[in-house]
Amino acid sequence: MTISLSSKAVAEPRSRREFLQALAAAGTATWMLGEPQLARAEEAIAQPPAKADCCILLWMAGGMAAAETFDPKRYEPFQVGLPVEKIISTFPAIDTVVDGLKISEGLENMAQIMDRGTLLRSVVLPDLGDILHSRHQYHWHTGYVPPQTVAAPHLGAWIARLLGPLNPVMPPFINIGQRLEGVGESEEVKAFTTAGFFGSEFGPFNLPYPEDATLAVRPPEGMTGGRFENRYKRYKDLVAASPHAEYASDYQQESMVKAVDSAYRLLSSEDKKAFDLSLEPKEDFEKYNTGRFGRGCLLARRLAESGARFIEVTTEYVPFLHWDTHENGHTTAKRMKQEIDRPIAQLITDLEDRGMLDRTLVIVASEFSRDMIIEGKPGSTARDQSRAKADVLGEMRHYGLHRHFTGASSVLMFGGGVKQGFVYGETADERPCVVTKNPVSLTDLHATIMTAMGISPKTKFEIERRPFYVTEDGKGQPVTDLFA
Template sequence: MQRRQFLQSMSAASMAAMASGAPRLWAADEPVSHPEPKADCLILLWMAGGMAAPETFDPKRYLPFEKGLPVERVMSTFPSIPTAIDGVEISEGLENIASVLDRGTLIRSHVLPDLGHILHSRHQYHWHTGYVPPQTVAAPHLGAWISKVRGPNNPAIPAFIDVGQRLEGVGEKEELKAFHQAGFFGTEYGPFLLPYPDQAIDAVRPPEGMTSERFRNRYQQFQKLVQASPLGEFGSSYQQESMMRSIENAHRLLNSPDRKAFDITLEPKESYDQYNTGRFGLGCLLARRLAESGARFIEVTTEYVPFLHWDTHENGHTTVERMKKEIDRPIAQLVRDLDERGMLDRTLVVLASEFSRDMMIEGVPGSTARDQSRARTDKLQELKQYGLHRHFTGSSSVLMFGGGIKRGAVYGETAPERPCLVTKNPISLEDMHATIYTAMGISPKTAFDVEKRPFYATKDGHGKAVMELFS
């Protein structure tokens, strides 16, 4: 599937979602029984762009840069370092995360499918919704599912908050919009977008002169406009009601004292500085404050912009060195803060990416995916060629902390030499989502009636939680 086809199919699915009626729980032959929740809040730390596992959490044989070095010999461009788990090593530059690794589980066997032509936003759509596009309806984001089924922790705080991703002014913005939504669940379950964490308080500050009476008048006028519009212009009656409820929720937030959670300048300077490595670091600080105030699902992203950040098509080693400086300290501090505040047990923290990277292989062995490296060479001649510049979908690493997950554990293995495919305990995306949903108290078989057929939380309801990950 090419970019144009992807956009066309997603546009059609979005229109179908707006026209759909109220989604109702699917009347299955056997009633769905939700598991007892182990977590009340999920923080997803999204390494957007394809974080290379051999350069981070699954290091392989290391060779330093040397002019003339055959690229086929390069597995990792960083040496490994010890962690708080005896005998377990991760990549240099992640010393802070290494020091808290004993508080969670490192998964090295997450398997992602080869979707043919590798388009980042398409793989990100798949990871965030559990469904490979195109779909006939807009599949809800993982955060929307959790918001819909579990509801808010605090009625004044949006249940689903996305921190760090711009949807305007960046490449593939329409593709990103395709999964940053609640689909057929309706607007009220969609993400509250905060691209800049240091400006989050501005998003929840009432406009000057905005009294409750003035808001009520505007709300009534907007309601009349929607109701008087031509049939379908603002979606089905359910979608219209959901839109109005989202406005009511916004008004509740603007008038709540809990909105101070969005003001990260209220954080003590020592704590603020510990997190402040840039937008992502401050996003982790904001996530901790929002979790404390009752947010249900928070995603903090390093942000996907084509050919930037983790999207290393050249200058891989240099770029990953910079990315580690941005993520290492704030992630470790987030885990420490949650643990020291007694929140980690009921907060699930997940670090993941859409796929990994390799020096030689695009996709998986035998894949027909187009080689997208900008540093093609047989032997290294300059530093920009040193790094993992090709997309690798055969394995990926995931970190999980809290939410009933084991402490100090490593799950799964990959081959020590190329191709670094999973050799032990593979976890598919369906099973990864099932594990997350189970921790959050949601059955992976949960389904809603959409266009007179069931639409499941995990694809076709087949996801199975990996119970060995739980303590």
């Protein structure tokens, strides 16, 4: 069987339904694939020296507006009758500990740690046709534009597969804060929250509620001792005897069994205490306790201390909630900043105090930015999806950045060898606030992340005799100016 990896070979989906159908087909093809093979010895690619051992991605799901967070522009307070075209930022800028660097009001705690990291203001993202969160999140997390004819691995799965676990008991890829069931677009979210063709062994250990994480690392009530041992053995037998087994390659079946083995080792280990937030001193717990995301940051710190390799903590993507501000943009952004400001600052401070920050790459990012007028970027034909259309402010729900903007996005990075107190790239002061200096593509951003982790952007696997690279087509170039 030959699998084509060219996204150009598949028509670009124009609806969420078509997108899901394409992803389902890719998942079926992946399930039938044999073991992906790293490039042959004669083609082996030299790996860069690792600057970090652990990566923590703090994912602002839904589209965090740069002008309301890390790239503030001209501020206009709310006033009925004010023309929308006059508004870029709905929060004033505040000073940070870095001379001349300002970020948005509401991020006062983060303003005090900006001297520990690099602020990248010039990430440029593609429109991808209709701007769907599902497509952009898939693209950001895998590096590939959907649909692909095999399921592309998440960045965390690449890191887990290529670097292996830091602690053999600890899952190398842990996903915190995102529900995969019972919320809007759950199937789309599942599409990129996967190890793809690498198999279940390298997939995410999902913890939607950080305060309940300890329940995931202990046997169900009443299932202790020999009874649990028997169920564990029976499950392994069922994988092999599944009626679908004939459609799965031996590699994929073995990967499922290895995933179960890893989970069993964790349940039997003292390292499972890292998942128990009740063991954190109350004073330290409260520093993070701003909501589910804040508690997720605390859990990420505990897991990083215990040897997790890649951890994602998300504000969670649910349509029209959290950062998905199609109306009430200002009010929602104010609430979201209250949820993220203190925990992110505390995480960086704690990692630094524990001597871990240098070897931990922490990334704050989102699938795109927002603008009150422009959908996509100047000249885009993307469909306008705002639910708060108005030429002038009539009520508070009109005030804020409602549309998807791909012309510029901000990414914040700490540790992992990046410079401290450094700003890279610039955007225009007036609309359209596109990148005016040092644009960075998502492919090059991924190359930068992988380089920090000691992985060459040209690393590839062979899938049915065709190459699949860690950055799209192996073309990613790390932004070396970001490194100290």
